[in-house]
Amino acid sequence: DTAVSQTPKYLVTQMGNDKSIKCEQNLGHDTMYWYKQDSKKFLKIMFSYNNKELIINETVPNRFSPKSPDKAHLNLHINSLELGDSAVYFCASSLFRRANTGELFFGEGSRLTVL
């Protein structure tokens, strides 16, 4: 029973296309995140939502638009894909009231390849 699940796991697409990655968690958490992992394995926060409200919005091109229909879901839509968007995107979740000490739980990642 997967705690944080992302779909699709692999995504290959052409430059200029629009694509979405979905994330769902069944842990009862109220905060969800999107991280980007580049080819050198560096992990960088992109967005964070708490109870459907955006609380972290790092310097990310506005081609990236997160959407949180409810606190168990956080989707990532990317418009006009570019070569540099190729990366592994990780979704994560946590409990906000344990913001100082609690861990984040990660999905298995979605590998996006832009050709």
Add this chain to the structure above:
Amino acid sequence: GDSVTQMEGPVTLSEEAFLTINCTYTATGYPSLFWYVQYPGEGLQLLLKATKADDKGSNKGFEATYRKETTSFHLEKGSVQVSDSAVYFCALRGSQGNLIFGKGTKLSVKP
């Protein structure tokens, strides 16, 4: 801003060797510190954590002690196994609740 610096890899060891991966941090106050591990083709898993100074986190033979004097959280294991081959990430919990990661250290253990 808050940041984490960890030793660059890759690190290659023989089985049963001693492992140390250095990690230092810069932060306001005393954030919780974490080590995450990423096995090939998988997501990140929490390996261990420490929430206050002098705490020692431990799991699967790995240990790390929160040292506020040296702002460090070095990861150690006395005897590594081939199955420990992975990328290890040091992280701190930022003021907004997100994790701020180091750049990761790839460990390869040879039989």
